[in-house]
Amino acid sequence: MDESHDEVKPQIIIIKRIKKVKKHGHHGGSWKIAYADFVTAMMSFFLLLWLLSLLNKSQLRSIAEYFKHPQKTGLVQQGTKINKDQKFDFYLEKGKEKEKWKDLEKEKQKEKEKEKEKIKSPLQTESKMNEGKKDKLMMDKMDKILAMKKDFEDKLASHPELSQFKNQLNFVVTADGLRIVLRDLENKSMFTLGKSDFEKYAKPILEWLTKELNNYPNQLVIIGHTDSAKFKNGKYTNWELSVDRANATRRTLINYGMDPNKVMRIIGEADTDLLDKNNGLNPANRRIEIIILTDEAVNKINKK
Incomplete structure (x- = not known):
């Protein structure tokens, strides 16, 4: 065996260190918050512009005045109390x-x-x-x-003969004309009691009245009045008596020469218009009234 093969060569260990270079990474979620604030601000801005477009010139002037003098003036809401000494420039x-x-x-x-x-x-x-x-x-x-x-x-x-009757003849000025009143006195009646016949002494008065009435062209109304004494039989009343006496007066005046056309009306009022309202049996309540009418009164009667 070769000895060279018996020697074990030491193994070289190489450690390779890789240096990692960090690239630009994310910054977390802070940018989202900033963006949301920006969008909110823009929305608020455009909302403000929209609201301003709805205001009229007076309101716009008021807002401008507020920003010019914020400590002096401002928008006044309903119900806000204002000091008496506070002055506004707008x-x-x-x-x-x-x-x-x-x-x-x-x-x-x-x-x-x-x-x-x-x-x-x-x-x-x-x-x-x-x-x-x-x-x-x-x-x-x-x-x-x-x-x-x-x-x-x-x-x-x-008048030498009629002056004695001045207490029985009265002349009254009214709105319709001159009212001539021939009234009875105690124990001196113009008519026979309860009848429409004139007493003898009354006829000279009527003759004189006829002459005087003929001096005026005015038309007449003749009204008969009685006292409150009642008839026993009940068939003939003061109503009939008052009308009969008014008509008897008309006939007598005409007999003495008065124009028949002068008389417009004859009226009987019985005892409804007493002169003495406290004593219905007073002889003065028995009377004849001759009204010398004005033109206006004649027109009123004709319209009726």
Whole structure:
């Protein structure tokens, strides 16, 4: 055996160290957070822009004013208390805009009032003129009635035979004209008791009245009144008696020469309109009333 083969050569061990070079690796999840913040900020920004696009000019001016003077002014929410001494350099929507609308509404209202005044002015002038005419006509009418009343009273007082009956003849000015009242006195009746026949002394009064009534063109209404005494039989009442006495007066005046067309109405009112309301049996309640009508009163009667 060869000795050379008996020697064992030492085995050389080679250790190869590989140096690993680290490439750029990931940085964890921090970048995601940063990106999310960026996206959120952009969304907020665009949301802000969208909200700003919805505001009107007044609100935009208010926001701009706030950023100019953040310590002096700001948006005022509903219900916020404001100090009396606090001054604002701007108007909010509920301030300046409302003031503008109020001013416009006031101007429109003024214009409407002016137009109304233009329309009303001629009408008011005409109305005042008509009222003035009506007042003048009313005064003229009253003057005529008063003059008529004085004429009757003066002639009655100066009449030698009829002056004794001045307590039975009254002249009253009314809205419808002059009311002539012929009333009974105690123990001195114009009519026979319970009948429509005139007593003898009453006829000269009616004759004188006829003459005086003919001096005026006015038409007449004759009204009969009674006291509250009742008839025993019940078939003939104060209603019939009052009408019969009014009609008897009409006939007597016509017999003495009065135009029949002067009488428009004869009316019987029985004891419904007593002169002495506390004593229905007072003789003064028995009376005849002759109303000398104004033109207006005649028109009222004709319309009825």
